[in-house]
Amino acid sequence: AQTVTQSQPEMSVQEAETVTLSCTYDTSESDYYLFWYKQPPSRQMILVIRQEAYKQQNATENRFSVNFQKAAKSFSLKISDSQLGDAAMYFCAYRSRSGGSNYKLTFGKGTLLTVNP
């Protein structure tokens, strides 16, 4: 079974600064997806960024980028120019590319990000 580990329960960053959230995972599969989701106080799950394991290039979405190290099974999220609206719980998630119930997402325990003005 796959596992996802987020070792930082809480992080804080100053507005306009950069912060990196860590995530490691364990799997025996070679092809899969990795995700970062944001959950603000509203509790709505918002997809921040997605990485396909077969792609070597790190995914980027505006101020959000990842450092995907497949051999090390590491998938960190970097938030640049942090904004107050970035404050939220961030979840790292894994999903297999194979079908059926393997489409389910396996989540880490989350990192609560605080942005200080």
Place this chain on the structure above:
Amino acid sequence: GAVVSQHPSRVICKSGTSVKIECRSLDFQATTMFWYRQFPKQSLMLMATSNEGSKATYEQGVEKDKFLINHASLTLSTLTVTSAHPEDSSFYICSAMSGNSGNTIYFGEGSWLTVV
């Protein structure tokens, strides 16, 4: 983007009664939907995978008879909490996978259940 709607967003029910939560994919067909439970300050815990036209697949430790899941159409899955108890109070979230692509999963807004 695709939209998944959950209803109700908040519900209060008495102990011993049953309550139904709906999850609808509004602009796409979802062959597979997932139901999660989230306790305060914790991660999402997968309860079951709901497949259209077939029985749901429950995760280990989740009571099938207590959490009834029905996925009768390609746009609707329901979660019924039967004989609710205060310990069932939680935040429940559904997600839906679009068609057969399997590439994108969309989340509903979640439903707060309080059992009194």
